[in-house]
Amino acid sequence: MEAVLQGLVLLAQPKVLLVVFLSAIYGLFVGAIPGLTATMAAALLVPFTFFLDPLSALVAIITMEAMAIFAGDIPAALVRIPGTPSSAAYTEDSYELTKQGKGEVVLGVDLICSAVGGIMGAVAFIVAAPLLVLLALHFTSFEYFWMAVLGLSGAALIASGSPLRGAISVLFGLLLSMVGIDITLGYPRFTFGSVDLLGGINFIPAMIGLFGVSEVIRQALAPRREQALAAVRTERVFHGIYALLRRHKVQVVRGGVVGTYIGALPGTGADIAAWLSVAVARRFSKEPGKFGKGSIEPVIEAGTSNNAALGAAWIPALVFGIPGDTITAIVIGVLMMKGLRPGPILFEQQAELLNGLRAMFIFANVLMIPLGLLAIRLSSRLVRMPRNILMPVILAFSIVGSYAISNNPFDVVVMLVMGIIGYVMEAHGFPLGPVVLGLVLGRLVEENFMISMIKAQWDPIAFFTRPASLVLAMLTLAAWLVPLAGFVQRKGAPVAPPVSTAGK
Amino acid sequence: MRDVVAGLLSAGLGAWIVLTARSFPTLGGGYQGPGIFPQLAGGLLALLGLMLAAAGLRGVRSLRLGLPALGAEWLQAGLVVAAVVLYLLAVPRLGFVLMTSGLLLLLMLAQGAPVRRGLPAALATVAIMHLLFVRLLRVPLPPGPWGW
Numbered sequence: 001m002e003a004v005l006q007g008l009v010l011l012a013q014p015k016v017l018l019v020v021f022l023s024a025i026y027g028l029f030v031g032a033i034p035g036l037t038a039t040m041a042a043a044l045l046v047p048f049t050f051f052l053d054p055l056s057a058l059v060a061i062i063t064m065e066a067m068a069i070f071a072g073d074i075p076a077a078l079v080r081i082p083g084t085p086s087s088a089a090y091t092e093d094s095y096e097l098t099k100q101g102k103g104e105v106v107l108g109v110d111l112i113c114s115a116v117g118g119i120m121g122a123v124a125f126i127v128a129a130p131l132l133v134l135l136a137l138h139f140t141s142f143e144y145f146w147m148a149v150l151g152l153s154g155a156a157l158i159a160s161g162s163p164l165r166g167a168i169s170v171l172f173g174l175l176l177s178m179v180g181i182d183i184t185l186g187y188p189r190f191t192f193g194s195v196d197l198l199g200g201i202n203f204i205p206a207m208i209g210l211f212g213v214s215e216v217i218r219q220a221l222a223p224r225r226e227q228a229l230a231a232v233r234t235e236r237v238f239h240g241i242y243a244l245l246r247r248h249k250v251q252v253v254r255g256g257v258v259g260t261y262i263g264a265l266p267g268t269g270a271d272i273a274a275w276l277s278v279a280v281a282r283r284f285s286k287e288p289g290k291f292g293k294g295s296i297e298p299v300i301e302a303g304t305s306n307n308a309a310l311g312a313a314w315i316p317a318l319v320f321g322i323p324g325d326t327i328t329a330i331v332i333g334v335l336m337m338k339g340l341r342p343g344p345i346l347f348e349q350q351a352e353l354l355n356g357l358r359a360m361f362i363f364a365n366v367l368m369i370p371l372g373l374l375a376i377r378l379s380s381r382l383v384r385m386p387r388n389i390l391m392p393v394i395l396a397f398s399i400v401g402s403y404a405i406s407n408n409p410f411d412v413v414v415m416l417v418m419g420i421i422g423y424v425m426e427a428h429g430f431p432l433g434p435v436v437l438g439l440v441l442g443r444l445v446e447e448n449f450m451i452s453m454i455k456a457q458w459d460p461i462a463f464f465t466r467p468a469s470l471v472l473a474m475l476t477l478a479a480w481l482v483p484l485a486g487f488v489q490r491k492g493a494p495v496a497p498p499v500s501t502a503g504k
Numbered sequence: 505m506r507d508v509v510a511g512l513l514s515a516g517l518g519a520w521i522v523l524t525a526r527s528f529p530t531l532g533g534g535y536q537g538p539g540i541f542p543q544l545a546g547g548l549l550a551l552l553g554l555m556l557a558a559a560g561l562r563g564v565r566s567l568r569l570g571l572p573a574l575g576a577e578w579l580q581a582g583l584v585v586a587a588v589v590l591y592l593l594a595v596p597r598l599g600f601v602l603m604t605s606g607l608l609l610l611l612m613l614a615q616g617a618p619v620r621r622g623l624p625a626a627l628a629t630v631a632i633m634h635l636l637f638v639r640l641l642r643v644p645l646p647p648g649p650w651g652w
Contacts, residue, residue, distance in 0.1 A: 051641040164556055168514050171549040175521060175542065182538035187529055189538055213588075220580035220615070388615035389625045392608045395584065399591055400604065400633055404643045409592050416588045428510050446541045458536070 004126065007359025010055065010352060019056045020063050020360075024367060027064035028375040031071025032382040033390065034081040035219065038068035038270075039326045039433065040211035044394070046204050046334060047401030054338050055353055058331065059360045065310050065327050066364040069270055070114035070372055073303060074379045077106050086270040086306040089278045089298065096294030104376075108238045109296065110303045111372045112245065113252060115365045117304035120256035121263060121311025122361030128264070132319045133344045141455065142463055144320070145448035146472035147266070148441050151322040153479050154267025155434045163483040165430045172425075173438020174445065176201050183443065184450050196410040203333050203439050205402035205415040210432050212398040213419025216391045218426070248300045251281060255304035263309025266316050267437065269325025270306035277305035311361050318342050318354075321444060326433040329440045507560025515553030521546030583614055599648020605630050 011017070023045070030041035041064055049057035072084030077094035087094075097106045139147075152174075156166035179190045180200025191197040245252065255277045262273040281301040282288045291298060313324025314331070321342035323329035332342055340346055340353075347354060375382065402415040422432055456462030464470050521542050528539030587607050595603045608626035613619065637643045 048636065048641065051643060164552060164559070168549065168552050168556065171518075171545050171552065172514075174545050175517075175549065178542050178545070182528075185529060185538050187538045189528065189542065190524065213584075217581050217584055220584050221577045386617060386621070388612055388617040389621060391615065392611035393625070393629050395587070395611065396604050396608050396629060397633070399588060399607075400600070400637065400645070404637055404641075404645070407644065409595075412588065412592055416585065420585065428506055430510075449541060453536070453540075 003355045004359045004362060006352075007355035007357065008363065010356040011059070011359055011363060016056050016059060019052065019060050020364075020367070023060040023063040024067050024364075024371050027067030028071045028371060029382065030064075031068035031083045032074045032375055032379060033385055034075045034079070034083050035215060035387075036083070036394075037211065037215075038065050038072070038084050038086075039330075039436075040215060041065075041068055042327045042330045043204075043207045043211045044397055044401060046207070046330060047404050049334055050204070050337065050405055054335070054340060054350075055356045057334055057338070058353075058357055061327065061331055061334070062357065062360045063364045063367070066114075066118050066307065066368055067371065067375075069306050069310060070111060070303075070368055071375050073110045073114070073299075074107065074376060074382070077103055077110075078379060084271075086274045088271070089274040090302045092292050093295050093298050096292075097296065097299070100294055102294075105239065105241075105244070106296070106299055107376050107379075108241050109244055110299055111369060111376070112238075112241060113255070113300050113303040114307040114372070115368045116252060117256050117259055117307035118311060118365035118368065119362060120304070121260050121308035121313075122358070122365065123311075124260045124264065124308075125311045125314050125361060126358050129315050129319055130347065132315065133347045136319050137344050139320070139468070140466070141448040141451040142466055142469040143472060145445065145452055145463070146469050146476060147316075147320050147322050148445045148448065150472055150476045150479070151266030151316070152434070152437055152441060152445070153476050154265060155326075155437045156267075157479060157483060158268050158272055162429070166434050169425065169430050169432065169434040170438045173435035173440075174442045175438075176206065176435070177203075177439050177442020178446070183447050196408065201414055201439070202405065202411055203436075204405050205411040206418045206439060207330065207333075207436055208398045208402050209415035209418030209420075210422035210435060212394055213415060214422030214426060214432070216395045216398070217419060217423040219387055219391050244296070245300075248297065251297055251301040252304050254280065254284070255301035256308045258301075259305030259308030260312040262305070263312030263324055264315045266320075266322045266324055268309075269313055269327070270309040273309035274302040274306040277302040307365070314357075314361075318346060319344075323437060323440065326436055329437045333440045507563070508557045511553045511555070511557030511560055513553070515550045515557065518546045518548070518550030518553055522550065580615060583611065587611055595646050597648075600645035601630055601634065602648050604633065 011020070026045070027038070027041065030036045031038065042061060045060060045064055049060055052060065068084060069086055072082055072087035073090075073094060075081050075083045076087040076091040077098045080091055080095040082088040082091045094106050094110070097103070152170050156170040157163045158166075177200070179197055180188065181198060182189050188198055258277050258280055259270075259273040262268050262276055263270065278291075278298040278301070281297050282291050285291070285295070285297055287295065287297075309325065310327075313328045316322045316324045317328035317332055319342070321332060323332055335342055335346075340350065398415060398419075399412055402411045403409065405411055422435075425435070426432060452463065453460075464473055525539040525542035525546060528537055528542075530537040530539065587610060591603055591607050598606075605626050608629055609622055612622035612626060617625075634645075637645055
């Protein structure tokens with residue numbers, strides 16, 4: 001508790017507060033506009049965070065993601081299009097309720113639930129992270145290797161599209177991370193003699209390309225049509241909200257718990273949490289038949305869940321260096337760029353920074369309420385923002401952001417190439433989130449693999465002898481057996497139709 | 505059919521990686537080196553690519569790839585790509601302010617925005633970028649022929 005208070009002191013600097021305010025506006029803006037995901041927003045934010053101090057950089061991301069995940073529910077309710085993929089699970093119900101004239105109730109309760117969920121996730125981080133750090137102190141390269149593989153597997157298996165495609169995406173990301181000078185011998189790999197490629201593929205422009213530029217290309221090829229907007233009377237947003245929340249308090253708590261759990265699992269994030277919570281809500285509901293026709297229950301439960309997942313995802317990210325979701329994959333990349341390695345050492349040497357983060361998790365969700373209310377008021381204008389203005393602006397920020405990192409035009413080339421690849425991949429049902437995870441974790445995985453191999457004198461059995469390694473290895477293998485069995489049983493028939501979402 | 509192509513492409517990439525990585529030096533004494541991880545990942549990719557292609561073959565109804573017909577939208581997408589390339593080539597000469605304004609305006613108008621909206625939006629964006637990057641973050645952006 002006092003850690004949070006100490007952190008609040010740190011946050012009280014004008015520079016940090018300015019960053020918080022701007023990131024919040026940015027997050028609400030991006031979340032409320034369909035087609036712009038929180039992951040893409042994080043990707044575009046990174047060039048700015050690159051030049052900020054670690055606290056401001058991380059605080060910006062925390063604030064942005066909290067706002068964006070809430071704001072994604074606004075267009076879901078108003079025009080039946082989720083602003084971010086994590087709102088997709090209950091778009092139908094939100095929209096139906098709005099059509100029934102209860103739009104302001106939906107948005108109001110969603111706002112409170114998002115804030116509550118976010119705080120639950122934050123508390124989980126505050127409480128659980130130090131405990132897990134004690135565990136992490138016993139981790140060696142073997143455990144880190146399996147943990148990373150487990151995280152990559154989680155992302156590959158649960159991302160949209162079939163697990164097969166998810167696995168291919170992850171491997172693609174891993175292979176991209178192998179371009180450049182290798183860790184063991186310093187040998188240039190896949191550089192084709194290019195000096196620029198010797199430094200490897202910088203993950204920031206790659207990510208901006210994958211999420212930002214690919215969306216610009218996608219919009220150019222398939223312009224969205226204007227949607228009819230449902231009306232919302234914003235003065236009545238919190239009307240009757242206490243009674244509603246009291247009636248559904250079980251859903252709130254359950255959503256928060258499920259969301260925290262899913263978020264804390266490596267590789268799975270807010271969108272998975274939301275889908276799972278809707279399923280759980282339906283399973284335990286007294287009126288499951290109303291789901292899809294305007295039930296408030298999935299909105300409450302999943303709205304809490306997806307925000308809870310956000311904070312919880314930072315647990316594995318900061319303790320083990322394994323991302324809990326795509327955004328924390330980006331966070332890990334940002335940390336490493338600033339020379340801060342996730343893990344027990346971070347908790348020891350950067351206690352101040354972590355206090356600031358703990359405080360920010362709470363503060364961001366408190367701030368969400370007034371700012372979210374403002375966003376609801378401005379919602380109609382936000383949602384209707386013309387694409388032909390917005391997309392060129394995103395492209396411009398992508399280019400300049402990519403360039404600004406190291407003033408190297410080659411980074412812009414990387415951005416463009418990854419943008420085209422990203423578009424093509426998504427159009428064929430290959431999820432992009434796992435690519436980023438592979439790219440960010442590639443070095444870590446290989447490094448731990450090689451260190452472990454060298455320690456074990458190239459005997460692969462050593463990967464299974466330590467108890468923790470064995471457990472993690474078994475979990476990984478078990479995770480892969482399920483889809484594998486399914487594949488064999490169906491004798492290879494295609495699993496899922498291509499789904500186009502970029503993660504959250 | 506598209507699955508088949510995607511699968512074969514992935515398999516091809518994986519195979520190429522494995523073949524390239526075989527020539528990487530080793531640590532000596534029979535121990536592996538920088539080549540082992542790419543070979544593992546590439547090999548796995550090749551295997552999964554073949555599985556995808558095989559799965560795709562089961563659902564093949566025709567040999568057509570099902571690519572959408574080339575229409576005006578492809579022009580828009582091509583314009584986006586071309587704009588980035590043009591930006592890269594011209595920015596050392598013309599500088600950040602001119603090129604970014606030009607790029608923004610060009611794309612906005614090409615996608616159908618009216619000038620009365622596009623022009624102020626483009627100028628406002630460049631102004632905000634300048635404020636954020638050059639002023640707040642102190643990042644140098646390429647100056648144009650007149651120094652800004």
